[in-house]
Amino acid sequence: MPMPTPKRLIAHLDMDAFYASVELLRYPELKGLPVVIGGGRDHAPVLQSDGTRRFARLRHYVGRGVITTATYAARAFGVNSGLGLMKAAALAPDAVLLPVDFEQYRRYSRLFKDAVRAIAPLVEDRGIDEIYIDLTEIPGAQDDGGRAIGQALKAAVFDATGLTCSVGITPNKLLSKLCSEFDKPDGLTLLQEDEIAQRIWPLPAKRINGIGPKAAARLEALGIRSIGDLAAADPALLLSTFGAHYGAWLHAAAHGRDARPVVTFSEPKSISRETTFERDLHAVRDRAMLTPLLTELCIALAGDLARKGYASRTIGIKLRFDDFRIVTRDLTLPAHTMDARSIRRAAGECLKRVDLTRRLRLLGVRAGALARLADLVNPGASAGLLPSAMKAEERAAAYGLPLFDMPAPRD
DNA sequence: TCTGGGGTCCTAGGACCC
DNA sequence: TCTGGGGTCCTAGGACCC
Numbered sequence A: 001m002p003m004p005t006p007k008r009l010i011a012h013l014d015m016d017a018f019y020a021s022v023e024l025l026r027y028p029e030l031k032g033l034p035v036v037i038g039g040g041r042d043h044a045p046v047l048q049s050d051g052t053r054r055f056a057r058l059r060h061y062v063g064r065g066v067i068t069t070a071t072y073a074a075r076a077f078g079v080n081s082g083l084g085l086m087k088a089a090a091l092a093p094d095a096v097l098l099p100v101d102f103e104q105y106r107r108y109s110r111l112f113k114d115a116v117r118a119i120a121p122l123v124e125d126r127g128i129d130e131i132y133i134d135l136t137e138i139p140g141a142q143d144d145g146g147r148a149i150g151q152a153l154k155a156a157v158f159d160a161t162g163l164t165c166s167v168g169i170t171p172n173k174l175l176s177k178l179c180s181e182f183d184k185p186d187g188l189t190l191l192q193e194d195e196i197a198q199r200i201w202p203l204p205a206k207r208i209n210g211i212g213p214k215a216a217a218r219l220e221a222l223g224i225r226s227i228g229d230l231a232a233a234d235p236a237l238l239l240s241t242f243g244a245h246y247g248a249w250l251h252a253a254a255h256g257r258d259a260r261p262v263v264t265f266s267e268p269k270s271i272s273r274e275t276t277f278e279r280d281l282h283a284v285r286d287r288a289m290l291t292p293l294l295t296e297l298c299i300a301l302a303g304d305l306a307r308k309g310y311a312s313r314t315i316g317i318k319l320r321f322d323d324f325r326i327v328t329r330d331l332t333l334p335a336h337t338m339d340a341r342s343i344r345r346a347a348g349e350c351l352k353r354v355d356l357t358r359r360l361r362l363l364g365v366r367a368g369a370l371a372r373l374a375d376l377v378n379p380g381a382s383a384g385l386l387p388s389a390m391k392a393e394e395r396a397a398a399y400g401l402p403l404f405d406m407p408a409p410r411d
Numbered sequence B, C: 001t002c003t004g005g006g007g008t009c010c011t012a013g014g015a016c017c018c
Helices: A018-026 A085-091 A102-117 A147-161 A173-179 A193-199 A213-221 A227-232 A235-242 A244-254 A287-308 A340-352 A392-398
Strands: A010-015 A035-038 A067-070 A096-098 A123-125 A130-134 A165-170 A188-190 A271-281 A310-321 A326-337 A360-372
Touching: A010 A147, A010 A173, A018 A035, A018 A067, A018 A102, A035 A085, A067 A085, A102 A123, A102 A130, A102 A147, A147 A165, A147 A188, A165 A173, A213 A235, A227 A244, A235 A244, A271 A287, A271 A310, A287 A310, A287 A340, A287 A360, A310 A340, A326 A340, A326 A360, A340 A360
Parallel strands: A035 A096, A165 A188
Antiparallel strands: A010 A130, A010 A165, A035 A067, A123 A130, A271 A360, A310 A326, A310 A360
């Protein structure tokens, strides 16, 4: 006799104000104060002679940085992720400003994810501070809808890191993602299908993961504000307005339907580096700055590829102009590469195809069409990774690219 | 006092091949 | 010479997410 299929039980776990909370572990004297994380490296706390630390204040910030994370005390002033630091300074001038320290956040990210995996191994990474977890087959989970497991996960995360998180547990990823927000911080929210109308439909449609500002505005133009409005909308209208694919998805999402599995492993599709300049640069007048900057990005990208063990066959550039318009160009090479000089040459070729009249705000380099180094038949030759001992001219010829002046990298 | 850096997925047109 | 259809690859842009 076949066993009945257990009902899916999916958790979404979201760390509370992650970067800011990690910083509070390091600087406990800031607990309860408005603190924002963001900007460059130049506002790190300074240890004073009396042993106390001197922190930078938001009011003194000058630059183009944005808030990455704000503590709940800072959010009370209306400052939140994505807000420009200069704008934030007007709202909360006395807030403490800390630089981002990704190395530290990655460390805590590993700690909390390992703690979760020790309890429930089916974990999907959704960035540094959130994960989905499939609890369906965890013994006992079906008995109470996952509540005990949810509590155990939260306790394990706190034990491992000293940090709190918020968890939503429902039959699918879409609903769990919504529910983990319900009781933040330090929340645990369970929801079943028969509660969708009561608890999900009142929410604004843009709270659904996948409905961004553009789609929300178009929905609003149709008179659709809440998820309930969306659920009640004529499917034919959604299909004709948003296309078959997205229209059908909108309808399903509003009804809380989502069959996506929890995916525990995925190969990267692209690796990139980009930088926003301190001031807008002109391609001709600021060439002396721009050229080495591009080279540095290519060198950093080559380093990333090597460290992660990938080679790329499609190199692309990304430019953001002073009017915020974004342009991309890419070039597919005859063979995979992870060599900084080859990447630099390809990026240079791409750059030639762009009208550089306007000033530039951002420059980026991307490596796509990735292959794992281990999967390339002969990484030295036939798979296209040209030996680094090869002369630049030979390499250029092998890639069918003209050789042009390569500025020396800055130290 | 505008708006970071690193990603994914989708669409769409043109080239090219069968 | 003209007319087709399908499939894949390449390129560019855009929406969205953390």
